[in-house]
Amino acid sequence: MTARAEPQLLSQLSNRHLDALEEETIFILREVAAAFERPTLLFSGGKDSLVMLRCAEKAFGVGRIPYPLLMIDTGHNFPEVTAFRDLRASELGAKLIVRSVEDSMARGTVRLAHPGEPRNVHQSVTLLEAIEEFRFDALIGGARRDEEKARAKERIFSHRDSFGQWQPKDQRPELWTLFNTRLAAGEHFRVFPISNWTELDVWQYIEREQIALPSLYFSHRRQVVDRRGMLVPVTPLTPPRDGEQVQEREVRFRTLGDVTCTCPVASLAATAADIVIETLAADMSERGATRMDDQTSEASMEKRKKDGYF
Numbered sequence: 001m002t003a004r005a006e007p008q009l010l011s012q013l014s015n016r017h018l019d020a021l022e023e024e025t026i027f028i029l030r031e032v033a034a035a036f037e038r039p040t041l042l043f044s045g046g047k048d049s050l051v052m053l054r055c056a057e058k059a060f061g062v063g064r065i066p067y068p069l070l071m072i073d074t075g076h077n078f079p080e081v082t083a084f085r086d087l088r089a090s091e092l093g094a095k096l097i098v099r100s101v102e103d104s105m106a107r108g109t110v111r112l113a114h115p116g117e118p119r120n121v122h123q124s125v126t127l128l129e130a131i132e133e134f135r136f137d138a139l140i141g142g143a144r145r146d147e148e149k150a151r152a153k154e155r156i157f158s159h160r161d162s163f164g165q166w167q168p169k170d171q172r173p174e175l176w177t178l179f180n181t182r183l184a185a186g187e188h189f190r191v192f193p194i195s196n197w198t199e200l201d202v203w204q205y206i207e208r209e210q211i212a213l214p215s216l217y218f219s220h221r222r223q224v225v226d227r228r229g230m231l232v233p234v235t236p237l238t239p240p241r242d243g244e245q246v247q248e249r250e251v252r253f254r255t256l257g258d259v260t261c262t263c264p265v266a267s268l269a270a271t272a273a274d275i276v277i278e279t280l281a282a283d284m285s286e287r288g289a290t291r292m293d294d295q296t297s298e299a300s301m302e303k304r305k306k307d308g309y310f
Helices: 005-035 047-060 079-092 101-107 120-134 149-153 199-209 272-280 286-290 300-306
Strands: 039-042 069-073 096-100 138-140 157-160 188-191 220-227 230-233 247-252
Touching: 005 047, 005 138, 005 199, 039 047, 047 079, 047 199, 069 079, 069 101, 069 120, 079 096, 096 101, 096 120, 101 120, 199 272
Parallel strands: 039 069, 039 138, 069 096, 138 188
Antiparallel strands: 157 188, 220 230, 220 247
């Protein structure tokens, strides 16, 4: 094999792999549309949900996605991301439903222990309220098994009981890609079409498909403080603590969530191709490296999922 032919072969193998993942995701998105009466696609404006939207475009066509997009807003989201969310939904001609944790706080269904408490965990309450309001029977999410231990346990079609809870020891088998979609009254499914993708797959697909993303995913200068090995962004919601030294660093976000619990990483990666190379060398999962809400204990995500979290 010549040196010139080797990169072409690697590219073909990579495309075959991405084609297989895309085909599986499109199959699952169509299966949800066929099997459920009131499905919705959880859409945050982040990279994973944007990959799912590209697959939905291919599955159904622009302006023909057969379910609305749903976003649970903590009120502490990055403004660049919410603006991008609105733009992308408009471009696709998709119905966008936004429900806010702040509205749940006004109703008294969410009560913070103190004003500075992160709101991320409280999204579960607002999500369950939205499910009841619209009677959703399937919620399509962008979680991947490589992100975190609890997510690695979960089925693609993840059954939730009438309280919105996930029971890890009571999951339905998915042999030969046959999905059991039977529901009792008040129950629903969380469906994860990109479960089998990795962070690297996502970035390779973004590069191949030329998917536009919020600018925060790429290298930019930002004020941060080093807090227990994580770079915490300096914002009005996350000011430096006494004794912390503010630095201006070249950083990017591997994942985008609530401002109060999402940290960037040091990076000079300015394109999707740069991030593919950087991801190949990463030795920590994106959530493990950047999400403060996952650092409380090894079981923190599993506990939240049992309580109705995404």
